[in-house]
Amino acid sequence: MNLFRLLLLGAALYIVWRLLTVARRATTQQRPPAPRAPSSAHYEPMARCARCSTYLPASSLSRAGLCGRCSE
Numbered sequence: 001m002n003l004f005r006l007l008l009l010g011a012a013l014y015i016v017w018r019l020l021t022v023a024r025r026a027t028t029q030q031r032p033p034a035p036r037a038p039s040s041a042h043y044e045p046m047a048r049c050a051r052c053s054t055y056l057p058a059s060s061l062s063r064a065g066l067c068g069r070c071s072e
Ligand SMILES: [Zn+2]
Pocket: 049, 050, 051, 052, 053, 054, 066, 067, 068, 069, 070, 071
């Protein structure tokens, strides 16, 4: 009977240890990646080329409103 109790205690300890490791893994894996601060996000207005009507970042258009290919 004493040996049976020892086995039961060992099994209980094993189960508790397994639950702890699984819970720890779940908490570390379910943590979402740190979201980017909205201030760090960079948005650039888009503009349309006057000739080929391709949308490009407004800074990449020439003064006449043409893309690099059309202004050549
Ligand atoms: Zn163009």
